[in-house]
Amino acid sequence: MAEKPEFDAFVLARWHALLRTAYLLTRDQGRAEDLVQTALTKLWFAWDRVSGDPEPYVRRIITNTHTSWWRRRWWSERATDRVVELAERDAPAEETMDLWTALGHLPPGQRAVIVLRYFDDLTESETAAQLGCSIGTVKSQHAKALRHLRADIAMEENPAEGATS
């Protein structure tokens, strides 16, 4: 395997940031690490062709690869050889848990838009560039995601109403 010290330097510097985004997409530490490694492997083969900052490129691979995984669901029962220890922290507020649960119900495209807009704080145009789609698509995915979240949380708070609506 050819030496690419600048690639290694990029991995060392940006691993944690990429892992956090991947975790928000996959909601599982093992899958997040797998997703980032998969994306970085693809980046390695493209390294000489990438001009400028490689981070937008690899983030695009992450979101696209996650979407394709979700479509195929091939990882759904994957075993892991190690137990992941999450950092200790206070339990989030109940309303936050509800929202987190609702975020998990979003399809991958909508979830990616929400993560990029609200966690990575990207603009609509930056999100579109990241996902390789139009700004109009970002807007519509964003609107649908918020609609789903509202509906999910409303159903959570008032199951009877949700069941009859």
Place this chain on the structure above:
Amino acid sequence: MNPDLIGRTLTEHATAVDHRGPDLGELHARIAGVQRRRQGLAAVTASAALVVGLTIGTQLLGGSDGPQPAPGPTLPTGPSGTGLPFRPDQTEFLVPDSAREDASRIHLVERHQNQPGSPLLEVDVNIDEDRVANTYFCEGAEPGLWLVVRTPGGGGQVSPCDGTRDLSWTRTLAFNRYFARNTSNLTPRTQHHLKIFVTTADGRTAGRRELAEGMPAETDARFGVSISGQTSPTVATLVGREVSVLGEGFDGRDWWFTRGVEAATGAESLVVEIPASEADQFVQVVRGPEAFDRAAEPDLRLDGEHVPWPPERTPYLAFLDDPCTVVPAGAPHTVEVRLPPEPRGANWAVAVFEAGEQ
């Protein structure tokens, strides 16, 4: 749906991610495996193409001299042309005096401060300079107040108000931030929208929402941002970081970049002999980008004596993220940097500057 709530929820869960790694060995093994599979596929493809080609050649031409096999996928064969080269020994370069002809001085670009009593400051800044240094400041604040800065693209910072001060209205500039890199959250030649506010929420633990909710109705604090810039060509790249030829110190002197020394790849130390000079010199340790956010502490030694870092008292305090020291004129000196073993693959260097006019 409250955007702050969404952001807070995502941030809270993202911080729960285990921060081990990365495991470069595991990643390299994975890449090698994919590469082997691709090469195997290429060989199979080439063999199949050869067989097909020979068959077609035999059939069409009536002989065994068939066409060449179709090419397989292109595989990377050599090292990246953009990476830092392997250095068996430390390498050194000198900056010619002619580089000083294009130097420009550092100047204050913009300074913004909150309206008296206001807890919030929102500004658009245009940066036309090649290099930028900025200082967020917060003075006269009541105890426990935190300063929050939010920049486009998800960047920003939170710091206690009593740990900041505005130095930029004097002739001050950050050494390594000027010479070696720009500040982390403002990009040169770009327009930025900055949102700066004070909050009573604990900046060490609060999420984005709590920080915003902790904004008081009014405050005695005076806070804002000072942005300084320099339009001056890069004269060298040191472990991947651009270095300008001219910087200015808090003492008001010009400091000219004269010499860069990069450590050997994987070296445990970097030794630089400084000849006797008529002018004071300044040595700055420079870390490669791969070690920016890592807790790696190089040990700078001047003539065998450890240089305390961060120093208790220095005119450069609060700007420098790696050790540096003034090397007095009049005698030769030896500078040694003992390099940390982690992160593996990190690149290190020292930049040497010479004092100019007062």
